[in-house]
Amino acid sequence: MAPTPEAIRATVEAYVQAVAGGTVDDVLALFAPGATVEDPVGTPVRTTEAELREFYGMVAPLKQEGEVLTVRVAGDSAAFHFRLVTIMDDQRFELSPIDVMTFDDDAKITSMRAYWGPEDMVSG
Template sequence: MTVTWDAPDSDHPARRAAKASMAAVAEGRKDDWISLFTADALVEDPVGPSMLDPEGKGHRGHEGILGFWDSFIGTAKAYRFDVRDSFANGPCCANVTTITITLDDAGTTMTVDCLPIYTVDDDGLITSMRAHWEPDRAMATLTRP
């Protein structure tokens, strides 16, 4: 469970939040992850309708975001984040990222190429995380050992 950062690394509140978010997911720290979000934050992962969010409305507030963790993030065995580029300006940070998800004990993996965009408030808490990726492309990478 790792985060590899091969991208610009200048200090920026949204970049710090993005790094903390990825580290918490990679390390399975649910409580630490939720503490990074405002009480009314929105998580869209992926943006739009998908098998994870059929209506495409996202997961709002701590309760909704925790439900997303419990039904998706927490069900995987491991995450590896490889960040290849990062663009931070205003209250946002967009990262060009590949996430390798180990789905089960047998070592089944899926690779998600994505562009997650983190937006933070004046206190550095995440108000939204919008991950742009295509579920069909990710499903096509499903590899069973």
């Protein structure tokens, strides 16, 4: 059975909070086996757990705040706009991508594709 919109929204919220303030294991627990990650869209797709672990391991040690801004669910997919603020010393780096995900019947993430470009990175 397809996941409910509520289950998909819960996974999206958990994902943004895990990326911002959780461990790599917290993030990976939200993915289904065999899930793929393309971030940003147009770069090589990460297809193995080791690649996902390496990717999310880069952001896990950073001090970050995350906020889901808008979620749109369609069938077993979602697109969502979220803000990730990284705090380093006195500087704040803000990135608010639009991510697209697909989900399995348990609302685990089967694919993630992130839409953003260099011009979307804001510091201040």
